Amino acid sequence: MNIYERIFDRLEELHMSQIELSRRTGIATSTISDWRKKKINPQADKLVAICKALDMPLVDLLCDEDDKKNKVLTSECVTDDGLMIETIMNASDDIKRRVIAYYYLICDKDNSDKQG
Numbered sequence: 001m002n003i004y005e006r007i008f009d010r011l012e013e014l015h016m017s018q019i020e021l022s023r024r025t026g027i028a029t030s031t032i033s034d035w036r037k038k039k040i041n042p043q044a045d046k047l048v049a050i051c052k053a054l055d056m057p058l059v060d061l062l063c064d065e066d067d068k069k070n071k072v073l074t075s076e077c078v079t080d081d082g083l084m085i086e087t088i089m090n091a092s093d094d095i096k097r098r099v100i101a102y103y104y105l106i107c108d109k110d111n112s113d114k115q116g
């Protein structure tokens with residue numbers, strides 16, 4: 001399942017409209033509509049806002065159930081650099097792109113928090 005599909009599934013679960021998601025995230029309703037019409041995923045820099053608006057963890061948005069069943073990273077795993085690198089190296093290209101995009105998003109947020 002694609003990210004945009006998970007977003008629309010969650011909207012249905014919450015009985016939330018695209019207009020309300022737009023209001024909560026600041027993302028144009030036309031952009032949200034395009035995700036479904038064009039079958040495209042949102043840009044990485046929008047994912048955190050989407051997750052907050054939909055009250056869901058980022059991992060639920062990015063990973064399907066099989067991904068989560070196969071590799072559950074605990075806090076102990078995250079502190080093990082070798083395991084993190086190995087996990088990313090063994091991931092699909094799509095997962096690697098998502099991890100890198102999320103990493104850059106976090107770095108940008110961290111830098112802006114330090115400057116502000």
